[in-house]
Amino acid sequence: MTTASAIQPQRTRGTGRLATKKVAGRTRLDIFYQEGAAKIRMPESFDGRLEAVLINTSGGLTGGDRVNWQVDAGAGTHVTVTTQACERVYKSSGGHAEVNSTLSVGAGATLHWLPQETILFDQGALRRRLDVELAEDACFIGLEAVLLGRKAMGETVASGQFRDRWRIRRAGQLIHAEELDLSGAIDQRMASRATLAGHQAFATLLYCAPDGEAKLERIRTLAQGQIAGASHWKDKLVVRIIASEGFELRKILIPIISLLRNGDAPPKVWHL
Numbered sequence: 459m460t461t462a463s464a465i466q467p468q469r470t471r472g473t474g475r476l477a478t479k480k481v482a483g484r485t486r487l488d489i490f491y492q493e494g495a496a497k498i499r500m501p502e503s504f505d506g507r508l509e510a511v512l513i514n515t516s517g518g519l520t521g522g523d524r525v526n527w528q529v530d531a532g533a534g535t536h537v538t539v540t541t542q543a544c545e546r547v548y549k550s551s552g553g554h555a556e557v558n559s560t561l562s563v564g565a566g567a568t569l570h571w572l573p574q575e576t577i578l579f580d581q582g583a584l585r586r587r588l589d590v591e592l593a594e595d596a597c598f599i600g601l602e603a604v605l606l607g608r609k610a611m612g613e614t615v616a617s618g619q620f621r622d623r624w625r626i627r628r629a630g631q632l633i634h635a636e637e638l639d640l641s642g643a644i645d646q647r648m649a650s651r652a653t654l655a656g657h658q659a660f661a662t663l664l665y666c667a668p669d670g671e672a673k674l675e676r677i678r679t680l681a682q683g684q685i686a687g688a689s690h691w692k693d694k695l696v697v698r699i700i701a702s703e704g705f706e707l708r709k710i711l712i713p714i715i716s717l718l719r720n721g722d723a724p725p726k727v728w729h730l
Contacts, residue, residue: 472496521550563596603661609703670695
C-alpha cells in the first residue's frame with residue numbers, strides 16, 4: 459500500500475531545442491524538438507529571419523521543476539528568441555527550480571535572446587544558467603530581467619533564493635562571466651543603496667558585436683535620468699538597469715533594445 463509520505467509531488471519537466479540553417483538566403487528550421495512542458499512556437503515571418511517563442515505550459519515554476527532550452531543559430535542565420543509571457547517562480551515547498559539555457563551562434567549568424575521578465579515571488583527559489591558559444595564573427599544580444607514581486611499587486615519578496623550564472627564565450631575564449639546570488643532576507647539586501655535601493659525590477663543587457671562602441675553614447679543618452687549604466691570593452695557592451703517596477707523597466711528597455719536591433723522593435727509578444 460502506498461502511504462501519504464511516499465507520494466511525491468508532481469514536478470515540471472521540459473526540454474526544448476531549436477536549430478537553424480540558411481536556405482536560399484533565408485533562415486529555416488534544421489532541428490525542432492520539444493518535450494514535456496517546454497513548447498516552442500514560431501510566428502510567421504516575411505523577412506527571411508526566424509522568431510521563436512518559448513512556452514512553459516505548466517504556468518510557472520516551483521521547487522524541483524526543471525526546464526532546459528537549447529538554441530543553435532546556424533551559419534549565416536538570424537534568430538530572435540523570446541517567451542510567451544513572464545516566467546513566474548512561486549513559493550517553494552522544498553528545493554529549487556532550475557532553468558538551463560544553452561545557446562550557440564555560428565559563423566556570420568545573429569541571435570537575439572530576449573525573454574520576458576522572470577517574476578520571483580516570496581519564498582521562491584530559482585537557479586538559472588545561461589551558456590553561450592559565439593563564432594568569431596557572430597552577433598549576440600542577451601537579456602535577463604527580474605521582478606521581485608509585482609508592485610501593482612502590492613507584492614514584496616521578503617525571502618527566497620535566486621542564483622543566476624552567465625558564461626559567454628567567443629571562439630572558445632571566455633569574454634563574459636557573472637554570478638548573482640540573492641538568498642535569505644532578500645528585502646533587506648535589496649534595500650541597500652549598493653544593490654537596488656528598494657526598487658523591485660532590474661535587468662542586464664549584453665550586446666556582442668563590432669558596432670557596440672558606436673552605440674554606447676546613444677544608449678547612455680536614452681538612459682539619461684534613469685538608474686542605469688552602460689560600458690564597453692572590445693566587442694562587448696553591457697547595460698544594467700534598475701527600476702521601481704516592471705512597467706517602468708520596460709519603458710527603459712524597449713528603446714534600448716530597438717537601438718541594438720537597428721530600429722526593429724522588440725518581439726511581437728512584448729507590450730507595454
